[in-house]
Amino acid sequence: MSRVQLLDQLLHLTAVLQADQERELAALGLNAGRTHVMWIVHHSGPAMQRDIATAMGVTPRHVTTLVDELIEAGLAWRQPHPEDRRAVLVELSERGTSLMEQMSLDHDRLDTALSAGLSATELAALQAALGGVTARLQAEIDAAAPEEKSA
Amino acid sequence: MSRVQLLDQLLHLTAVLQADQERELAALGLNAGRTHVMWIVHHSGPAMQRDIATAMGVTPRHVTTLVDELIEAGLAWRQPHPEDRRAVLVELSERGTSLMEQMSLDHDRLDTALSAGLSATELAALQAALGGVTARLQAEIDAAAPEEKSA
DNA sequence: TATTGTTATACTCTATAACTATA
DNA sequence: TATAGTTATAGAGTATAACAATA
Numbered sequence: 614m615s616r617v618q619l620l621d622q623l624l625h626l627t628a629v630l631q632a633d634q635e636r637e638l639a640a641l642g643l644n645a646g647r648t649h650v651m652w653i654v655h656h657s658g659p660a661m662q663r664d665i666a667t668a669m670g671v672t673p674r675h676v677t678t679l680v681d682e683l684i685e686a687g688l689a690w691r692q693p694h695p696e697d698r699r700a701v702l703v704e705l706s707e708r709g710t711s712l713m714e715q716m717s718l719d720h721d722r723l724d725t726a727l728s729a730g731l732s733a734t735e736l737a738a739l740q741a742a743l744g745g746v747t748a749r750l751q752a753e754i755d756a757a758a759p760e761e762k763s764a
Numbered sequence: 765m766s767r768v769q770l771l772d773q774l775l776h777l778t779a780v781l782q783a784d785q786e787r788e789l790a791a792l793g794l795n796a797g798r799t800h801v802m803w804i805v806h807h808s809g810p811a812m813q814r815d816i817a818t819a820m821g822v823t824p825r826h827v828t829t830l831v832d833e834l835i836e837a838g839l840a841w842r843q844p845h846p847e848d849r850r851a852v853l854v855e856l857s858e859r860g861t862s863l864m865e866q867m868s869l870d871h872d873r874l875d876t877a878l879s880a881g882l883s884a885t886e887l888a889a890l891q892a893a894l895g896g897v898t899a900r901l902q903a904e905i906d907a908a909a910p911e912e913k914s915a
Numbered sequence: 916t917a918t919t920g921t922t923a924t925a926c927t928c929t930a931t932a933a934c935t936a937t938a
Numbered sequence: 939t940a941t942a943g944t945t946a947t948a949g950a951g952t953a954t955a956a957c958a959a960t961a
Contacts (some may be wrong), residue, residue: 674952699920747780
């Protein structure tokens with residue numbers, strides 16, 4: 614009988630991870646939504662707001678707000694779409710791009726720190742076990758909510 | 765070089781876990797705050813709102829709202845504090861209590877499902893590795909934000 | 916007629932400030 | 939004077955609905 618349940622450990626880790634993310638973003642004047650927009654644009658290149666909304670699972674209206682805020686902060690701008698005059702392309706500014714690059718570095722650094730102390734074998738075993746847990750969790754979710762099919 | 769980083773795996777698991785929790789609570793007309801209040805009262809017995817606020821890390825004013833909502837939903841009620849006429853004791857109703865008991869069962873069931881397929885040895889190794897990762901994450905956080913001391 | 920983005924509005928979660936009734 | 943809780947107000951995040959310009 615494990616005194617501490619696996620699920621409780623995972624929930625705790627989840628809480629710590631999330632608090633850390635939020636603290637870090639807040640220090641940059643960002644939040645999850647604005648950062649998600651930048652992340653998408655950084656990885657896909659200039660993007661239409663409609664596509665950003667779909668990728669994030671939020672309303673197009675909300676993306677308008679998020680992009681307004683990024684522009685206000687000097688992290689992005691809007692360009693007219695060259696082929697569709699209804700649409701707009703969101704691009705990162707130089708500051709926006711370097712911020713995303715810095716976040717990538719921080720991400721990699723944290724990843725390295727978390728794996729420290731684990732041998733390659735142990736790391737592989739941990740990753741495999743985590744993959745299994747995630748798959749079982751997803752299976753539970755799918756079993757409980759059989760509505761939303763894959764898109 | 766691991767193609768998928770450990771941190772990314774953890775972030776993904778975090779997202780899935782959280783979405784699952786929210787979906788489950790929403791199906792019961794609950795949210796994180798209301799559930800947290802019930803959880804505290806379920807585990808500590810009748811509690812003053814002030815103490816609930818401290819335990820949750822939110823304002824006393826917000827606890828007033830949360831308790832109002834629980835009462836509205838027939839899940840809790842307020843009793844006058846027997847020794848301090850300024851204060852109030854929050855108690856769970858029968859429905860509130862049985863809901864908490866049901867959630868405990870669901871929690872245990874999910875924990876079992878997540879561990880399925882792992883031998884006792886593998887489970888112990890996973891838990892140990894997770895503990896290490898969480899400790900290293902906490903150490904990173906403490907190193908980055910040396911302000912808020914322990915209370 | 917369908918689609919992109921925006922103006923207008925509203926809902927949820929949470930906070931701060933001022934106040935009432937005790938202690 | 940300090941503390942428990944509440945009335946009043948505000949701010950962040952996100953949604954729905956109606957509408958403009960364009961496809």
